[in-house]
Amino acid sequence: MRSAKFVIYVCALLAFLLACGQATPIATRPPTEISSVPTVPAIPSVPLVPSPTLVATRSATTAPTISPRPFAFGVEYMLPGLAQIYAQAGARSTRPAAETFGWRELEPTAPREGKHDYKWDKVDRYITEYQNAGFDQIQIYTTAWNEWASAKPKNHFPDPQYLDDYEAYIFNLVTRYSRALPGLKYPVLDYVIEREWTEFFPGTTDEYLQLLTIAHRAVKRANPNARVWLVPLMMLDVFDNNPSADEIARRARVNRTFRHPISETQKLLARPELFDIIEIHALGDYTELEATTRWLRAEMQKNGYVKPIFIGDAMGLSQGIWANNLRAITANATDADFLTFAPLRANDAIRFVHLLEAMKDTHARDHDAATRWFRAEHSKSLVKKFAAAIYAGYAGMNVWALADIPALHQPRITSDWFVMGMIDAQLSLPTWKPGAPRPAYYALQQTIDKLGNVSSVEKLNTGSNVIAYRFTARGKPIIVAWNEPGRLHFPGESEPTARATLPINAPRATITRTITEMGARAPRVETLTTTQGALTLTLDATPVFIEPAN
DSSP states (O other): OTHHHHHHHHHHHHTTOOOOOOEEEEESSOOSOOTTSOOOOOOSSOOOOOOOOOOSOOOTTSOOEEOSSOOEEEEESOOTTOHHHHHHTTOOEEEOOTTTTOHHHHOOSOOBTTEEEEEOHHHHHHHHHHHHHTOOEEEEEEOOOOGGGOSSTTOSSOOGGGHHHHHHHHHHHHHIIIIISTTOOSOOOEEEESSOSBTTSOSOHHHHHHHHHHHHHHHHHHOTTOEEEOOOBOOHHHHTTOOOHHHHHHHHTSOOTTBOOHHHHHHHHTOGGGOSBEEEEOOSOGGGHHHHHHHHHHHHHHTTOOOOEEEEEEESSOOOEEEOSGGGGSTTOOGGGEEEOTTSOGGGHHHHHHHHHHHHOTTSTTHHHHHHHHHHHHHHHHHHHHHHHHHTTOSEEEEEOSSOOGGGOOHHHHTTGGGOOSEEEEEETTEEEEEEEOHHHHHHHHHHHHHTTEEEEEEOOOSSSEEEEEEEETTEEEEEEEEOOSSOOOTTOOOOOEEEEEEOSSSEEEEEEOOOSTTOOSOOEEEEEOBTTEEEEEEOSSOEEEEEOO
């Protein structure tokens, strides 16, 4: 099902990737050192290091866990023309879409007489624009899919006689973005080997491990400081809504058509010598994050290692639905024709679809109401997901999307994938023009502003449905809190509220509400008096940031 996502996305990208690039002949087996190219200054950010294992529930008196490095706040996928506006929000981590730097795009024709004809110009612009805007943590997807290198259509594993050419592609890619690109500000250190451990890699586990072995050798040969990322794992159906260990084990035994079996995933995780960083793709809401990282850390412990875990392809708002069959795309579809994910209930699938369809139809009577509701839910969920990701010990998270692609919005097939742009934007070939920010953009900006450089985090025991994380950010305490209703509440429904008492070591506290209203540019802020070092207030599903008042 998700194969439609990037296939369609790539079709859209082709509309503005117009430059064909100039040929640059490079030897099949280039030397490790290229003395004629000057050394690029070291990357100015702190290297990714493993984050600590955090306990799922902490009381207010538990000593906070100290994080060894700032959490990386990011966005994806890179679109020409939009780097500056997202840099202004504070984002510093990003990556292009999976196919952009793929082998077939960079080397569309087979080498001749041992010479490779790489097309760099159309992709160099991504690195140049985003580095110039201030993005200092860029990850590049690689993929072995190349028609001339495989006798099987869509086969991501090259025929044996082309494995050396695949290694040359990886080597030259890392070489170019380590030191060879004119104007490079600092090396691009992170390379993701293949797109996703789902139907996006149709080969076997052994084939992937062979590719990873070759890619690892090529990456380290080109730049010993570069980092190899394991193919991103997408296990939403296993960890959705923070299930118990027994439930995780039960779900893991179910083999889904859209991902490789969990037993095969465990084989990848048992080869730590071949990668530096683990990545997950998080398509659900924040409730999948703690369970996922606990399981991954258990697998790492079982195999005797610790490595960072990063979140890519993160949806601010859960994708909600997944079509189970062809009837799902017809007018006769029922809730049972969709697999649903938190916070959507199983009996609300069609209702969710109808709201997405109303967003798509500008003439629908409830178009405006549906759009306002979706933009608000997106904003709320994005803050929750960042807070939960920092607490769970992830190294960073890239949320998407930078812009909508309305023409590709097919609610029953792509759910809400293509309407999750955080700003209004227009495609003006060959680039994009940014428009007005949406609530999710301001939520991104608020979260980075409040939680940038977090040094410690704990989860407060509220004894209710209130979720509250207490952070230390830039040396100051800040709480992010909301009432968790347990499901989506649709337009016209009243969200439940809850009273919560939270520890604030100050006579007064400032409460900043997440921006959720379309057109709003500033958050609602109020200052309340505390009682004996505690603040009592009423919370709904919109996260608030609580700080000691100056």
